[in-house]
Amino acid sequence: MSKTLPTSDEQGKGASRRDFLKWSGAAVAVSLTPSVVTRAAGERADETIAGFFEKMPLKLEVNGKLHQLQVEPRTTLLDLLREQIGLTGTKKGCDQGQCGACTVHVNGRRINSCLSLAVMNEGQKITTIEGLAKGDELHPLQEAFIKHDAFQCGYCTPGQIMSGVACINEGHAGSADEIREFMSGNLCRCGAYPHIVDAILETKKGGNNL
Amino acid sequence: MGNYFFETEGPIDRVDGKQKVTGQALYAGEYPLEKLCYGVLVGSSIARGNITAIATKEAENAAGVLAVITHLNRPAIPGYTGEGDSGPAGMKLMSSPAIYFAGQPVALVIADTFERAQHAASLVKVAYKTTESSTDLSTQLSKAAAPRRGKSEYSRGEKNAYKKAAVWIEEDYVIPHEVHNPMELGSITAVWNGDQLTVYDKTQGVKASQRSYAQLFGVPQDNVRVVAPFVGGGFGMALRTWPYEVAAVMGARKVGQPLKLMLSRSQMFTLVGYRPHTIQQVGIGATRDGILTGISHDATAATASYEEFTEGVVRMTQFMYSCANVDTRYRLVPLDVSVPTWMRGPGEATGAFALESALDELAYKLDMDALDLRKKNYAYTDPESGLPYSSKFLMDCYDQGAEKIGWYKRNRQPRSMKNGEWLEGYGMSSGVFGAHRPAATARAVLAADGSLLVQSAASDIGPGTGTAMVKIAADVLGLPYDKVRFELGDSRLPPAPTQGGSGTNSGVGAAVHDVCTAVKEKLILAMNEGKAGFSKQPQQEWLFEKGRIGNGAESISFSDLLKNMGQSAIDLTRDSKSGEERQKYAFYSFSVHFTRLWVHARTGVVRIKQIVTVADAGKIVSEKTARSQMVGGAIGGIGMALMEEAVFDHRFGRMVNNNFADYHIPVNADVPDIDTIFINKPDPYINPMGAKGMGEIALIGYAASVTNAIYHATGKRIRELPVTPDKLL
Ligand code: FES
Ligand code: FES
Numbered sequence: 001m002s003k004t005l006p007t008s009d010e011q012g013k014g015a016s017r018r019d020f021l022k023w024s025g026a027a028v029a030v031s032l033t034p035s036v037v038t039r040a041a042g043e044r045a046d047e048t049i050a051g052f053f054e055k056m057p058l059k060l061e062v063n064g065k066l067h068q069l070q071v072e073p074r075t076t077l078l079d080l081l082r083e084q085i086g087l088t089g090t091k092k093g094c095d096q097g098q099c100g101a102c103t104v105h106v107n108g109r110r111i112n113s114c115l116s117l118a119v120m121n122e123g124q125k126i127t128t129i130e131g132l133a134k135g136d137e138l139h140p141l142q143e144a145f146i147k148h149d150a151f152q153c154g155y156c157t158p159g160q161i162m163s164g165v166a167c168i169n170e171g172h173a174g175s176a177d178e179i180r181e182f183m184s185g186n187l188c189r190c191g192a193y194p195h196i197v198d199a200i201l202e203t204k205k206g207g208n209n210l
Numbered sequence: 211m212g213n214y215f216f217e218t219e220g221p222i223d224r225v226d227g228k229q230k231v232t233g234q235a236l237y238a239g240e241y242p243l244e245k246l247c248y249g250v251l252v253g254s255s256i257a258r259g260n261i262t263a264i265a266t267k268e269a270e271n272a273a274g275v276l277a278v279i280t281h282l283n284r285p286a287i288p289g290y291t292g293e294g295d296s297g298p299a300g301m302k303l304m305s306s307p308a309i310y311f312a313g314q315p316v317a318l319v320i321a322d323t324f325e326r327a328q329h330a331a332s333l334v335k336v337a338y339k340t341t342e343s344s345t346d347l348s349t350q351l352s353k354a355a356a357p358r359r360g361k362s363e364y365s366r367g368e369k370n371a372y373k374k375a376a377v378w379i380e381e382d383y384v385i386p387h388e389v390h391n392p393m394e395l396g397s398i399t400a401v402w403n404g405d406q407l408t409v410y411d412k413t414q415g416v417k418a419s420q421r422s423y424a425q426l427f428g429v430p431q432d433n434v435r436v437v438a439p440f441v442g443g444g445f446g447m448a449l450r451t452w453p454y455e456v457a458a459v460m461g462a463r464k465v466g467q468p469l470k471l472m473l474s475r476s477q478m479f480t481l482v483g484y485r486p487h488t489i490q491q492v493g494i495g496a497t498r499d500g501i502l503t504g505i506s507h508d509a510t511a512a513t514a515s516y517e518e519f520t521e522g523v524v525r526m527t528q529f530m531y532s533c534a535n536v537d538t539r540y541r542l543v544p545l546d547v548s549v550p551t552w553m554r555g556p557g558e559a560t561g562a563f564a565l566e567s568a569l570d571e572l573a574y575k576l577d578m579d580a581l582d583l584r585k586k587n588y589a590y591t592d593p594e595s596g597l598p599y600s601s602k603f604l605m606d607c608y609d610q611g612a613e614k615i616g617w618y619k620r621n622r623q624p625r626s627m628k629n630g631e632w633l634e635g636y637g638m639s640s641g642v643f644g645a646h647r648p649a650a651t652a653r654a655v656l657a658a659d660g661s662l663l664v665q666s667a668a669s670d671i672g673p674g675t676g677t678a679m680v681k682i683a684a685d686v687l688g689l690p691y692d693k694v695r696f697e698l699g700d701s702r703l704p705p706a707p708t709q710g711g712s713g714t715n716s717g718v719g720a721a722v723h724d725v726c727t728a729v730k731e732k733l734i735l736a737m738n739e740g741k742a743g744f745s746k747q748p749q750q751e752w753l754f755e756k757g758r759i760g761n762g763a764e765s766i767s768f769s770d771l772l773k774n775m776g777q778s779a780i781d782l783t784r785d786s787k788s789g790e791e792r793q794k795y796a797f798y799s800f801s802v803h804f805t806r807l808w809v810h811a812r813t814g815v816v817r818i819k820q821i822v823t824v825a826d827a828g829k830i831v832s833e834k835t836a837r838s839q840m841v842g843g844a845i846g847g848i849g850m851a852l853m854e855e856a857v858f859d860h861r862f863g864r865m866v867n868n869n870f871a872d873y874h875i876p877v878n879a880d881v882p883d884i885d886t887i888f889i890n891k892p893d894p895y896i897n898p899m900g901a902k903g904m905g906e907i908a909l910i911g912y913a914a915s916v917t918n919a920i921y922h923a924t925g926k927r928i929r930e931l932p933v934t935p936d937k938l939l
Contacts, residue, residue, distance in 0.1 A: 075325055083324060094870055096871075145227070149837070151227075153440075153443040155393040156393045189875060197878065
């Protein structure tokens with residue numbers, strides 16, 4: 001079942017970023033200094049400029065800090081955090097909404113950040129694992145995770161903690177069974193589940209102001 | 211040896227816990243680097259055949275693309291020696307148009323952002339000539355053959371003796387293709403600086419990876435640095451260097467920029483090994499009063515057509531029970547699949563499912579309690595070698611576990627215990643794994659401020675290696691835990707073994723113990739020379755406590771003693787390895803698992819209600835992390851018993867459930883309370899701590915405790931994992 005492929009020539013047509021620049025760049029280049037465009041014509045910088053046109057402005061608050069960014073519409077909130085903002089505490093475990101490793105809070109609600117495009121979060125307040133502690137003072141659930149050894153490798157842990165905080169805030173931490181149910185979107189391959197439940201239960205009972 | 215006991219400060223919290231709960235722990239794909247670019251692999255869509263054409267222009271022209279590499283333009287990889295598409299490092303990446311399995315990397319696309327690399331990867335078009343593939347072990351058993359390497363047959367006494375026994379059974383047991391799936395995706399960041407290479411790598415062994423990259427890329431070993439202080443789980447997946455890692459290192463060299471490559475979750479199912487589909491037959495016979503007279507165990511496992519993988523599937527049968535007649539056979543069938551690798555417990559876990567199920571079946575046929583049958587055939591010396599055990603407290607495991615779960619209080623008859631619509635069942639099984647002590651080296655630096663730094667190129671994929679090592683060092687020197695730091699996960703540190711086969715705690719722990727003991731001896735020497743300046747120079751032993759040395763009346767801090775010694779630090783390195791004891795004793799860790807569960811009579815849904823898991827792993831160095839390890843093993847076993855199975859569409863040779871929505875692993879709601887019991891008696895010979903390994907025995911055998919409990923609950927014997935509800939209807 002061998003099938004034919006387009007020849008290199010055919011392929012080259014229509015897809016080139018350089019073509020893109022020729023028609024859209026010509027119009028918009030007015031707003032750039034000519035030298036930028038001229039320089040761009042050399043090397044591969046034309047791609048960079050093409051990329052610039054494909055980006056959208058985005059303003060959002062992450063852990064209390066305002067960010068003004070240019071992002072591609074296809075960039076997920078997860079990749080924005082990890083690759084552009086440099087907050088790698090939020091983990092990528094599947095990139096398809098099936099593991100919970102990427103859980104963050106958007107305006108206090110837990111979401112899978114791999115399922116949210118960055119540009120959908122215009123003006124939102126994002127909290128990641130890096131924003132949970134107050135300076136050196138850990139969040140009570142972070143403390144409880146250490147105390148109960150609620151992790152091994154630690155890779156699912158930021159997602160578990162963000163999810164756990166939300167679980168308590170949602171009022172879904174009334175019993176061990178309820179916690180098990182409402183924490184089941186966060187996979188842990190190391191199998192730290194019983195200790196995660198202990199940590200959340202204790203934090204909930206502590207009545208700590210979350 | 212054997213006189214070493216821990217004076218503990220109480221349970222130790224995980225030393226890297228704070229980094230892990232705050233998101234500060236950096237894993238392989240998380241190092242912030244200038245000019246970082248991204249690699250994405252394109253996988254073959256066919257399982258067997260050849261690439262006839264590959265069109266990359268469109269991808270090359272896409273925004274931000276720096277390179278597209280295929281078998282047509284792949285830079286040479288000097289370590290790929292010899293003919294053919296596979297060599298000592300396994301499959302040679304993109305070395306010919308030949309396709310050996312679905313998902314095999316056929317192109318590497320490199321771009322300046324992840325999104326652009328991923329998009330460009332979708333633009334690579336490949337045409338194939340497909341030849342018929344075969345991926346189904348069950349239809350290919352006639353091709354089974356002995357592995358090329360290793361011993362495939364074993365026997366003592368008479369072969370197939372079970373058939374002459376008064377009571378015997380003979381059954382087939384099947385383990386499907388299971389995938390490690392650590393939560394961290396396969397990740398690597400490679401940085402070339404001239405002919406110096408730094409690799410931030412998801413690896414269970416930084417030294418092994420260092421050797422591997424040096425060999426593959428033709429640079430001296432000292433030019434390669436592999437860094438992996440945090441590894442997001444491994445379970446065996448990161449025991450070797452995979453083609454995706456070779457791709458990243460090659461790509462980084464090609465574009466002259468740091469390159470990061472993270473596999474997708476679906477690639478995790480096909481590019482980094484798995485536990486192979488294995489079909490086993492066990493025949494086991496006994497006298498009417500339950501004395502085993504023969505065990506035969508045959509196993510046939512899948513492997514790749516391009517590389518042979520073997521593991522110890524039938525090992526446990528050879529030495530677990532006292533039985534005069536035992537024979538085993540192990541064979542392989544090459545298929546058009548990627549190569550398997552060790553997955554937690556490895557082959558022993560596969561074999562234990564068969565053996566421990568068969569014992570349960572035999573017990574019922576004998577009308578005997580399954581635990582009593584095991585006790586009756588208890589091996590007091592190693593039946594395989596005839597050697598005495600270095601230590602064996604399996605009987606204590608049986609007793610304490612049975613007591614905890616109320617084993618003897620159950621009604622042994624199948625389908626006799628009910629709870630409304632639910633049938634209740636109890637099951638037990640055991641596990642065993644060799645207790646090793648790999649050679650390791652550690653360095654200790656006692657600094658002027660009295661703090662201690664210990665280093666070894668060990669790994670921590672999750673068990674808490676750093677924590678255990680800090681505990682050992684602190685206990686030897688009487689230091690508070692927070693005065694000790696342990697550095698691991700860097701190939702520049704003194705050599706340590708790869709983390710696998712439950713050997714790290716034993717081997718690296720011994721090295722840490724030895725080097726700290728050497729530091730202690732230096733301090734004692736100084737004390738004996740009167741360097742402390744005590745008013746009375748006593749003859750008795752010195753007390754090491756809270757970072758001070760004293761005689762009961764007076765004491766001096768390490769820091770002041772160093773000053774008095776005129777030294778700014780004590781800096782020592784020690785190699786440590788096992789000795790003659792390995793020839794004199796049989797070294798094993800043991801586990802026993804008990805499960806109580808409910809099966810819903812009408813729907814076949816299984817709910818595990820209680821687990822008691824007991825380990826004879828010698829002295830437990832750090833109870834808190836050890837408990838997590840045992841709990842994690844049982845949970846892995848729940849997945850194995852009830853959920854995990856990679857499903858193939860054999861018409862196309864492709865896996866169809868290569869994601870977490872379709873390949874189920876246990877979630878929080880699947881897991882009940884788990885009791886862990888440690889016998890916690892030191893092994894007098896294995897190492898100075900008396901600690902045996904635990905990573906494998908936590909899982910080995912567990913699945914059979916579930917299937918045995920399901921039989922007890924329902925009267926249905928399921929011999930093919932996983933036990934999904936349809937099998938119970
Ligand atoms: S990475 Fe988002 S759910 Fe898995
Ligand atoms: S701690 Fe390793 S995956 Fe949860």
